[in-house]
Amino acid sequence: MIREIEILAADLQAIKTFYGGILELQALAAPTGYAAFQVGETKLIFRETSDMDPYYHLAIDIPHNKLYDAYHWMQNKAALLPVQHETVFTQFMNWNAQSFYFFDRNGNLLEFICRYDVPNSSTQQFSSRSFQYVSEIGIVTNNVMEQVKELGERYGLQPYEKQPVLENFAAVGDEEGLLIVSMEGRNWFPTEKPAGRFFTRVVMDDAARKGRLELFVN
Numbered sequence: 001m002i003r004e005i006e007i008l009a010a011d012l013q014a015i016k017t018f019y020g021g022i023l024e025l026q027a028l029a030a031p032t033g034y035a036a037f038q039v040g041e042t043k044l045i046f047r048e049t050s051d052m053d054p055y056y057h058l059a060i061d062i063p064h065n066k067l068y069d070a071y072h073w074m075q076n077k078a079a080l081l082p083v084q085h086e087t088v089f090t091q092f093m094n095w096n097a098q099s100f101y102f103f104d105r106n107g108n109l110l111e112f113i114c115r116y117d118v119p120n121s122s123t124q125q126f127s128s129r130s131f132q133y134v135s136e137i138g139i140v141t142n143n144v145m146e147q148v149k150e151l152g153e154r155y156g157l158q159p160y161e162k163q164p165v166l167e168n169f170a171a172v173g174d175e176e177g178l179l180i181v182s183m184e185g186r187n188w189f190p191t192e193k194p195a196g197r198f199f200t201r202v203v204m205d206d207a208a209r210k211g212r213l214e215l216f217v218n
Contacts, residue, residue, distance in 0.1 A: 001176040002042050002134050003212060004203035007108075008054040009035070009046040014105035019044070022077045024128040042134040054198035057180060057188050059099065059111040059136035062126075067098055067114045069126035074112065078102040083190040090190065095162050101190060109188050111136070115175050136171075136178045138188070139217050140197040144170050147181050155213050156206070177204050179215075 009015045012035055019037045020027045028036040028043065036045045039060060062070050071088070074080065080088040081101040088100045099113035113135065120132055141147040148170050151157040160171035160178055168183035179202070182188070182195040197218040206213040 001205045002137065002202060003205065004043045004045065004201075005058070005134055005137055006045040006047060006201040007056050007137075008049045008052070008199055009106050010049060010053045011106055012046060012048040015046045018105045025131075040131040040133040044134060052198070053107070055107040055109070055193070055196065056198065056200070057109045057111070057136070057138035057182075057195075058134055059113045059178075059180075061118070061120070061132035061135040061176075062112050062114055062130055063120050063122035063132070064114040064116050064118060065121040066126050066130060067100075067112075070112045070130070071100060073126050074100075074102065078104075081190055107193075109138075109191060109193065118175055133176065135176060136180050137200065137202055138180045138182055138195060139200065140182050140184050140195045141218075142184050142197075144168055144181050144183050148172055151179065151181075151215075155215060173204070 015035050019025045025037040025039060028038055030036040033048045034045060036043060079102060082088055083090045089098055091098050096117050097113055097115045099111045101109060101111050104110055122130060124130065139147065144167060148159060148165055151172050157172045159165050160173060163171040168186050170181040172179045172181060184197055185194045187194055200217045202215045204213055
């Protein structure tokens with residue numbers, strides 16, 4: 001599971017407005033130049049930068065029986081992005097999952113995803129308290145195969161069993177914590193926005209060592 005993510009943000013005030021106001025997340029104590037929020041079991045940290053315009057891809061797991069509840073909760077909060085067949089819902093057959101996408105106010109591509117093989121159904125009314133954890137963070141590289149190899153050799157992370165490793169795309173980890181490895185310049189689905197390389201810090205559970213591992217990338 002991904003326990004902590006630290007990424008960059010060009011407009012920290014917009015981050016605070018979106019995540020604290022629109023997504024109604026609990027704001028956490030943070031030093032000057034930072035903003036932090038609790039997303040289910042994941043701590044999401046933004047560090048302000050003034051010399052670039054970074055953007056990322058993040059996915060948040062929601063209960064697998066709450067896709068349409070999440071859609072109705074979110075549809076007036078942000079513009080939901082269309083995918084194929086004039087729908088906002090994406091169906092990942094190999095992953096047995098469905099999701100929808102939207103941007104935050106810093107250009108980060110966010111995704112709410114239901115994984116039907118994860119037993120996390122809920123009877124509670126959908127709200128920000130329904131967020132389980134950040135389950136995906138995009139990792140951008142100029143060599144996907146080499147990045148996957150390094151993640152395995154250095155951290156013991158293996159390719160996700162439901163996703164073949166492709167020349168320009170891979171997923172490493174498991175359903176509770178996936179590093180989405182993308183070739184630099186490949187468009188983030190379902191947008192025309194090319195993946196860019198920016199500082200990312202990730203803290204994940206390390207099941208093999210019964211501890212945690214910390215990754216710094218880009």
